[in-house]
Amino acid sequence: MKKLIWIVFLAAFAVADLSAAEYYVDPVNGADTNDGSASSPWKTLAYAVATAQADDVLTLKKGTHTITATLTIDKALEIRGEGDKEETIITGKNNFKITADNTFVHSLTFADFENTWLNSAISLTSDSVVSNVVIRGFSVKQYCVNISKGLLTSSYITNNIASSCIAFFDLNGIVENCLLKGNKNTSSSATQAGIIRIRGKGMIIRNCTVVDNVLAGTSHAIYIPWVSSGNPKIYNSLIANNLTTTDETRNFNAQSASYTGYVVCNCIYPCPEISINGKDNFFIDPKLDADGYHILQDSPCNGGATNGVDNAGVQYASSYDINGMPRGDKPSVGAFEYIKKQEMVIVPKYSSQLVHQPDNLKLWCDIDGTYTEPLKYEWDNDGDGVFELESITNVFSNVGVYGNIAVRVTDGAGAVKEHVYEEIFVVHEEGAKTYYVDCVVGDDSADGSRQTPWKTIGQALSDLRVADGDGIVLSPGRHILDISAKVDKALDIHGERSDNSSTVLAVTNTVGRFVLRKDGARLRDFTVISEGVATGSALLDVQSVSLVSNVVFTGSFESTPNISSGSKNIVYMLAGTLSGCFITNNCANYCIETPNVALKKMRIENCAVVGNRCKRIFDIKSNVDMMNCTFSGNVVTDTSFCLNSRFGTYCNNIIWDNVDSNGVALPPNNDKSYYDTWYRNLLQGYESIPADRIKGECFAADPKFRNGKCLSFYSDSPCIDAGDNSHAPQSSVDILGNPRIFKKAIDLGCVEVQIMSGFYIRVR
Secondary structure, three states: OOOOOOOOOOOEEEOOOOOOOEEEEOOOOOOOOOOOOOOOOEOOHHHHHHHOOOOOEEEEOOEEEEEOOOEEEOOOOEEEEOOOHHHEEEEEOOOEEEOOOOOEEEEEEEEOOEEOOOOEEEEEOOOOEEEEEEEEOOEEOOEEEEEOOOEEEOOEEEOOEEOEEEEEEEOOOEEEOOEEEOOEEOOOOOOOEEEEEEEEOOOEEEOOEEEOOEEOOOOEEEEEOOOOOOOOEEEOOEEEOOEEOOOOEOOEEEOOOOOOOOEEOOEEEOOOOOOOOOEOOEOOOOOEOOOOOOEOOOOOOOOOOOOOEOOOOOEOOOOEOOOOOEOOOOOOOOOOOOOOOEEEEEOEOOHHHOOOOHHHEEEEEEEOOEEOOOOEEEEEEOOOOOEEEEEEEEEEOOOOOOOOEEEEEEEOOOOEEOOOEOOOOEEEEOOOOEEEEOOOOOOOOOOOOOOOOEOOHHHHHHOOOOOOOOEEEEOOEEEEEOOEEEEOOOOEEEEOOOOOOOEEEEEOOOOOEEEEOOOOOEEEEEEEEEOOOOEOOEEEEEOOOOEEEEEEEEOOOOOOOOHHHOEOEEEEEOOOEEEOOEEEOOEEEEEEEEOOOOOOOEEEEOOEEEOOEEEEEEEEOOOEEEEOOEEEOOEEOOOOOOOEEOOOEEEOOEEEOOEOOOOOEOOOOOOOOOOOEEOOEEEOOHHHOOHHHEOOOEEOOOOOEOOOOOOOEOOOOOOOOOOOHHHOOOOOEOOOOOEOOOOOOOOOOOOOOOOOOOOEEEOO
16 A cells, blocks of 8 residues: 655545444355344344445445345345455345445445345445445346446346346446356347347446356347437447357447447447447457457557546546556457556565574565465575565566555474564566666666665666666665656656655756656656745746656745746656646746647646745646546635636636635636536535536535644545546545545545544554
């Protein structure tokens, strides 16, 4: 988990929903006469649902939970499995119905629902979420899942027998990031879907993979009957190799020719039996892995999806794939993002602690909750008779830009050795190299290895051996940035630790700045402090499709602000993504500026801009998506408005308590000639924005920051569960490194409140 040390503000708080309770259900050791606590769990899920109150959490212990009668979830509960989703199983011969809004069911398996008269095994008819579940081994009369509202996401639906695995009806359900494979349909009608049947108005399928299913008669894998209005939408999905029992391909069938713009960027292979009046669909071999559903590196689905939103404001691509990995600027078609094979180098925190012989030490890498085989390791005996771990390397897949990696070390007896390794490691593409910069003991005449690091960032960027994909690791300490650091290669430049306060780049003159010129460059995990007067240009100039994450920008540029003279901006963007960054206590022209002509669409997400003195907080003149950011407590010298936006798209942001020099709160700009779009935001002064630019609910209300600046909320904050999930950030974590959670809805602003059954303080 990434760690952030806030330089100016207090420790971070996680705030509980104090009105909610957590109960436990154990099908083996529980009893319905117990109190439902962890030490005295209930036995049956039916009793737990009947007894719990709205907003309570039901944690199901590992094992098989059997439904003996129709179970209706008619209150807003969170029902979750304990541990891996395959270890907690719900089974039975009756219906599992979700009828209450704000229900959240996740991290478990529905298995072996067998009843030839069962019309719908699972029914989702409310604004609720079913996430990270497995649905397998069903044998039912009609539908495994019947969805008319809500969200089914990131789930595996395999080896079922039914008329249809998923049936949509009439309203506004969403299915995304789901794998449907190895299922068999029982309806031979040409007007029935073999796997997914859509009959309705606002239904959405996006980033699903539907492959290798067996179809009866003349049915199709995906079937859309004609409807008079409100066409359903299918985006970025992979539909391939679905065959009848006579080996005919029947992947897709739409009964209306009026679907232009609603069937977009899908890979359908082999070609469909009818023409599709959508756009950007392709009908070529998706090049799947041996397992039949993961895509290969040269697959046309790799980076082949479309991003952005349609004309109704619906996001084409999901924010995450089926495994929770964030989708990038070029997402993949289907449920799975392709992740390049990468190499990880793990550096010991205190090598002197490792005194075990090599054959008594095992290192395990935890990727997405699964420990791999022990990693390779090398030992360096420096002559003092103590074995020291020099480096550990392993080649693996499934770790993306935001992936968390945990490591455990055990001795020969299996005892875990704690506090040996840093919590963040060097991760880069296979074949790339990693170089090191140590501001204390480095030497610019050295070779940049860990043993003989360079001293300055300038040397690291000027060395001809540094190539695309290489990493540059900055040691803890104070590094001097006194050059215009032009990053012309796709380098990953980052602090050695995820604690961004441990590595500081001190800008000491007017030319000190980063310029990112090559697509794929990354800056992360450090703090930038500006010392002295700096005029013109910007501290960070992003000119490429690059990622800047977990960076703190702080420190006054000028002791006495002179905004009109062109004080230095903090961030100037022509392209790329700014994620999880903190901009505070700066004096600048603009904190964030984009020009009139942008190179590519930009994203700003999970960022906090607080406590600055500036002409305006931001000046957005081009195509920017800004999501889940917090702008608060800034003093603005422009007395008309606190921000200027001409073409930006904003959702889930908090813009509150930004004032002029007299302490008067300022609204955003209100020029009717601009084309910015506002979805769901807490926005002081939103009334000044022309009504035709507000596409979702914007409101003004005290966000109730717990520490007054944005790090956390009181439990009655209007920001909690108030966001729009269809416009969520691509990053799966908030600015503190906590996971974004989707019970009810995403929170507004840069921090996601972690709901639990108590209250705790986490000091970072």
